[in-house]
Amino acid sequence: MSEAQQNGDEAMTVIGISFGNANSSLSFTGSDGNVDLIPNQDGDRSIPSALAYVGEDEYHGLQAKAQLIRNSTNTVVNFRDFIGKSFSDIDPTYSHRSARPVEQEGVVGYKIVTSSEEGAEPEFVSVSEIAKRHLLRLKGSAEDFLGKALTGAVITVPTDFTPKQREELNAIATSAGIHVLQIVPEPVSALLAYDAATHGAFPKDRIVVVVDFGYTRSDGAVIAVRGGMYTVLATAHNYELGGASLDDSLADHFAKEFEKKNGIDPRKESARSIAKLLAECEITRKTLSASNSATISIESLAGGFDFHSNINRLRFEMLARKQFDNAVSFVEVLVKKAGLDVLDVDEVVLAGGSSHTPKILDRLQAVFPESTHIAAPSSSAKALNPAELIARGAAVQASLIAGFEQSDIDESLQPVVTNAPHLAKAVGVVVADSKFFPLLESYTAVPVRRSAIFDVPAEGGDVLVGIYEAEREILTHKVERIAKDTTEEDDLDDDDEPFSDEEDEETREKVLKPTTKIAEAVIKGTKTGGKVEVVLNITADLKVSIAVREIGGAAVRGDVPAAEVQK
Amino acid sequence: MTAVLPSAKTGLAEFTSYGALSAHIPRAIEPLGPQYLSHARRMLRGRTWSEDERIQAELNVKSIEDEEVSEDEEEEDAAMLARDPKDWKNQDHYQVLGLSKYRYKATDEQIRRAHRKKVLKHHPDKRAQAGDNEDDGFFKCIQKAMEILSDPVRRRQFDSVDEGANVPAPSKKSKGNFYRQWGAAFEAEGRFSKKTPVPKLGDEKSSKAEVDHFYNFFYSFDSWRTFEYLDEDVPDDSDNRDHKRHIERKNKAARQKHKTEDTARLRKMVDDCLSVDPRMKMFKEAEKKAKEQRKWEREADARKAAEDAKKAKEEAEQKAKEDEEKVKEEREKSKKAKEAAKNAKKKNRRVIKGAVKDANYFVEGAASGAAIDAALNETDSLLEKIDDSALADLVQKLAGQADAAAARGLFAEAASSIGGEWKVFAA
Ligand SMILES: Nc1ncnc2c1ncn2[C@@H]1O[C@H](COP(=O)(O)OP(=O)(O)O)[C@@H](O)[C@H]1O
Numbered sequence: 001m002s003e004a005q006q007n008g009d010e011a012m013t014v015i016g017i018s019f020g021n022a023n024s025s026l027s028f029t030g031s032d033g034n035v036d037l038i039p040n041q042d043g044d045r046s047i048p049s050a051l052a053y054v055g056e057d058e059y060h061g062l063q064a065k066a067q068l069i070r071n072s073t074n075t076v077v078n079f080r081d082f083i084g085k086s087f088s089d090i091d092p093t094y095s096h097r098s099a100r101p102v103e104q105e106g107v108v109g110y111k112i113v114t115s116s117e118e119g120a121e122p123e124f125v126s127v128s129e130i131a132k133r134h135l136l137r138l139k140g141s142a143e144d145f146l147g148k149a150l151t152g153a154v155i156t157v158p159t160d161f162t163p164k165q166r167e168e169l170n171a172i173a174t175s176a177g178i179h180v181l182q183i184v185p186e187p188v189s190a191l192l193a194y195d196a197a198t199h200g201a202f203p204k205d206r207i208v209v210v211v212d213f214g215y216t217r218s219d220g221a222v223i224a225v226r227g228g229m230y231t232v233l234a235t236a237h238n239y240e241l242g243g244a245s246l247d248d249s250l251a252d253h254f255a256k257e258f259e260k261k262n263g264i265d266p267r268k269e270s271a272r273s274i275a276k277l278l279a280e281c282e283i284t285r286k287t288l289s290a291s292n293s294a295t296i297s298i299e300s301l302a303g304g305f306d307f308h309s310n311i312n313r314l315r316f317e318m319l320a321r322k323q324f325d326n327a328v329s330f331v332e333v334l335v336k337k338a339g340l341d342v343l344d345v346d347e348v349v350l351a352g353g354s355s356h357t358p359k360i361l362d363r364l365q366a367v368f369p370e371s372t373h374i375a376a377p378s379s380s381a382k383a384l385n386p387a388e389l390i391a392r393g394a395a396v397q398a399s400l401i402a403g404f405e406q407s408d409i410d411e412s413l414q415p416v417v418t419n420a421p422h423l424a425k426a427v428g429v430v431v432a433d434s435k436f437f438p439l440l441e442s443y444t445a446v447p448v449r450r451s452a453i454f455d456v457p458a459e460g461g462d463v464l465v466g467i468y469e470a471e472r473e474i475l476t477h478k479v480e481r482i483a484k485d486t487t488e489e490d491d492l493d494d495d496d497e498p499f500s501d502e503e504d505e506e507t508r509e510k511v512l513k514p515t516t517k518i519a520e521a522v523i524k525g526t527k528t529g530g531k532v533e534v535v536l537n538i539t540a541d542l543k544v545s546i547a548v549r550e551i552g553g554a555a556v557r558g559d560v561p562a563a564e565v566q567k
Numbered sequence: 568m569t570a571v572l573p574s575a576k577t578g579l580a581e582f583t584s585y586g587a588l589s590a591h592i593p594r595a596i597e598p599l600g601p602q603y604l605s606h607a608r609r610m611l612r613g614r615t616w617s618e619d620e621r622i623q624a625e626l627n628v629k630s631i632e633d634e635e636v637s638e639d640e641e642e643e644d645a646a647m648l649a650r651d652p653k654d655w656k657n658q659d660h661y662q663v664l665g666l667s668k669y670r671y672k673a674t675d676e677q678i679r680r681a682h683r684k685k686v687l688k689h690h691p692d693k694r695a696q697a698g699d700n701e702d703d704g705f706f707k708c709i710q711k712a713m714e715i716l717s718d719p720v721r722r723r724q725f726d727s728v729d730e731g732a733n734v735p736a737p738s739k740k741s742k743g744n745f746y747r748q749w750g751a752a753f754e755a756e757g758r759f760s761k762k763t764p765v766p767k768l769g770d771e772k773s774s775k776a777e778v779d780h781f782y783n784f785f786y787s788f789d790s791w792r793t794f795e796y797l798d799e800d801v802p803d804d805s806d807n808r809d810h811k812r813h814i815e816r817k818n819k820a821a822r823q824k825h826k827t828e829d830t831a832r833l834r835k836m837v838d839d840c841l842s843v844d845p846r847m848k849m850f851k852e853a854e855k856k857a858k859e860q861r862k863w864e865r866e867a868d869a870r871k872a873a874e875d876a877k878k879a880k881e882e883a884e885q886k887a888k889e890d891e892e893k894v895k896e897e898r899e900k901s902k903k904a905k906e907a908a909k910n911a912k913k914k915n916r917r918v919i920k921g922a923v924k925d926a927n928y929f930v931e932g933a934a935s936g937a938a939i940d941a942a943l944n945e946t947d948s949l950l951e952k953i954d955d956s957a958l959a960d961l962v963q964k965l966a967g968q969a970d971a972a973a974a975r976g977l978f979a980e981a982a983s984s985i986g987g988e989w990k991v992f993a994a
């Protein structure tokens with residue numbers, strides 16, 4: 001590779017690029033080690049993935065998005081998902097109010113007028129060319145901001161990007177003069193950023209659900225974090241859920257209100273009326289994320305009438321109830337797909353711009369047990385901006401690998417390195433009261449080594465170290481429902497109570513039950529107040545070596561061979 | 568916070584291996600983060616892989632993305648594609664999404680996927696490319712289908728009247744397989760049940776309890792089926808309130824009527840099925856048999872007593888017969904013995920008399936008549952008095968005794984043992 005990095009001296013300028021279908025973001029790691037976003041020349045940190053052509057002039061980002069109102073047919077948006085796809089495989093729904101995708105000689109692109117000459121014929125511009133121009137703009141913004149030429153970038157894509165799409169994106173970036181260090185999946189990137197900011201280099205073992213509520217689509221992944229490594233257990237995608245569908249609910253509401261007043265339905269009036277209405281609805285909706293009410297004001301919305309109105313958050317949440325229902329079932333289905341129960345989920349990390357919506361957090365809190373921590377901006381003021389998480393992770397990864405030869409990076413991405421046997425069950429020690437103390441959780445990649453320190457009984461003496469495999473069990477306890485007084489509550493907000501009155505409440509609890517004994521070791525004559533260290537070593541072919549010793553004493557060692565039939 | 572280890576019982580080995588770990592799960596670690604770098608470094612250090620290992624690794628990658636389940640796509644018939652979206656009430660929403668096979672059984676996920684597939688294919692912006700500009704009719708049908716099937720309430724309303732999911736009940740005279748035909752009809756009917764699980768019709772092996780449960784369930788069927796979907800449109804204009812109210816009333820009455828009819832229909836269906844259910848006859852017969860069995864058991868004591876008495880009587884008879892035979896045999900035997908003894912006696916007498924003669928009547932020289940008489944008289948008298956065994960004894964001793972004196976001695980011995988006055992046989 002021509003731009004291969006040299007180890008050491010030569011200053012590396014690497015960034016992370018989150019290439020969203022709706023918005024893109026740039027990120028970098030500063031000299032102080034802190035990760036931050038790079039604003040473009042307009043000062044935007046969330047840069048619409050949009051290009052618009054007015055005569056010979058090209059507009060990018062927010063300026064391009066603004067062109068959706070007066071110049072929609074020469075404005076391209078939501079094109080990222082078309083990269084590397086054939087015409088029959090693309091969903092043109094979100095291009096309906098902008099330049100529409102067409103096929104020319106088997107290539108997907110747009111017919112766009114890029115000349116100010118009178119009667120100029122539209123010209124075919126492929127999706128790849130649009131993407132290249134977008135990346136060129138991003139590269140320019142980054143280099144402007146950093147004052148240096150980029151040496152490489154990590155780019156994020158959704159998990160459903162096919163190998164062909166990744167390849168095409170790599171080629172496009174290269175043609176835009178960007179050296180791609182690595183293409184990484186969005187949810188893992190978001191989690192990496194979250195962990196780097198909150199856990200440091202050694203994140204705790206846990207199961208995390210990452211949900212990315214974007215503009216046109218929502219994506220989710222269940223990720224097992226084990227020994228600081230990430231294994232994706234399941235993913236889900238919903239191409240009809242996101243900010244756009246929330247905007248639609250709001251637009252419908254305002255359109256009806258407008259029609260009642262003025263006798264004209266702006267949705268039927270003109271493409272321009274619709275574009276105006278949707279643009280303002282998005283702004284209103286964002287306001288409602290931070291405030292309890294918002295105003296909307298649109299000059300000359302339709303038929304020459306202006307529109308002024310306001311709405312409170314509760315009303316909006318009722319209007320979009322169906323979308324919130326969808327968001328909930330989306331997450332529930334995702335957890336099920338991973339073969340897990342909501343009790344297995346230790347943490348939920350919300351990403352994507354639409355995750356700012358407070359109701360999403362509300363509804364998800366009702367899905368997960370109290371023990372599940374949900375990281376969302378509306379849950380804590382300190383929380384990271386969900387819209388920035390994905391980009392931040394890319395910057396973290398970029399600075400991690402910046403010093404390596406590209407060939408080394410490529411080698412480390414081979415299946416022969418990424419693919420690893422994972423433990424089917426948790427492995428640990430049975431402690432007092434027959435409780436199971438896990439040393440290694442299920443889905444831990446092997447080979448692995450783990451140790452833990454235990455207390456001996458108060459009187460010391462001979463202690464038993466039983467190593468077991470364990471399985472998760474869910475216990476349900478019935479709780480008598482305390483008759484609640486049925487004062488008529490605000491019936492606007494009764495949408496979250498799925499309980500009918502006669503139902504008894506149930507509490508559910510997760511326990512690890514030891515199922516198979518692997519080995520047993522005995523430490524003779526431990527001292528009062530002594531401590532015992534247990535070290536487990538598991539090889540790639542599942543041989544277990546165990547070393548147990550009283551701190552300051554000699555070790556008892558033993559091996560457990562792998563099963564014969566293991567294939 | 569550390570956990571406390573339990574105490575060990577005495578006599579345990581220092582280390583015992585019990586069992587291997589469960590088989591592993593192949594998964595890909597995401598190549599991100601500092602710990603992955605360490606992992607990669609460990610894996611890559613001084614290692615080279617054979618082509619084979621690389622291929623194997625590639626094969627083992629488990630895709631966590633949903634494979635596009637390329638089910639054979641349902642054919643889209645021309646009449647459906649040409650549907651007028653305004654006539655959506657009569658549209659088969661499942662067919663429009665290519666889910667005719669699934670209908671009420673389709674999961675939300677299936678519906679979402681099916682819809683997406685149809686959108687990709689029929690989006691008007693794609694058709695515009697193909698030249699048929701204004702034609703977004705079928706796309707509207709797709710959107711309507713999705714609107715209804717993705718809303719749980721509206722989906723139920725449609726499912727309530729979805730002809731495509733109905734499985735007509737067979738006629739009572741149907742010659743087909745009872746369980747298959749009626750089973751399918753009841754399975755379809757069961758979709759309307761508020762209560763789950765819905766019992767199955769079962770087969771000839773079902774227990775009576777199961778069958779009873781099945782019929783009880785359907786006789787007290789709690790159905791969510793509603794008939795709003797068949798409502799006449801209520802006019803939206805507020806000018807004609809009366810007319811609006813009239814339509815609403817009409818709709819309400821119609822729903823009620825449909826509901827009543829539906830309940831009656833199901834009841835008749837259950838009646839019909841029950842009346843031809845071959846298991847009913849089986850159960851009746853089994854019941855009869857069981858009854859007989861019970862009666863049989865109830866009468867067991869009396870029967871046993873009678874049987875015992877009969878047996879005792881038979882045994883007694885048998886014994887009497889045997890005894891009688893024994894007596895008869897004995898009698899015969901003693902008779903024979905007596906005869907034999909008599910014969911032996913006769914013979915012995917002859918021998919004795921012969922011996923007397925042989926001993927020349929116990930005189931020297933020619934025996935006189937008187938001597939003969941005396942000897943014979945004495946012999947007769949001896950024979951009269953001697954018992955059988957002494958006689959036999961004497962006979963035996965006399966045998967081969969040629970000496971007259973010795974013979975007389977024997978006679979004298981016998982006579983003295985009898986006792987009495989003897990002349991010839993005097994000692
Ligand atoms: N503060 C906010 N409150 C609610 N929605 C927001 C907010 N900020 C951004 N969004 C929404 O987030 C969506 C864009 O999300 P993003 O993650 O950037 O999109 P994508 O991943 O699809 O490129 C838009 O619909 C936008 O309206």
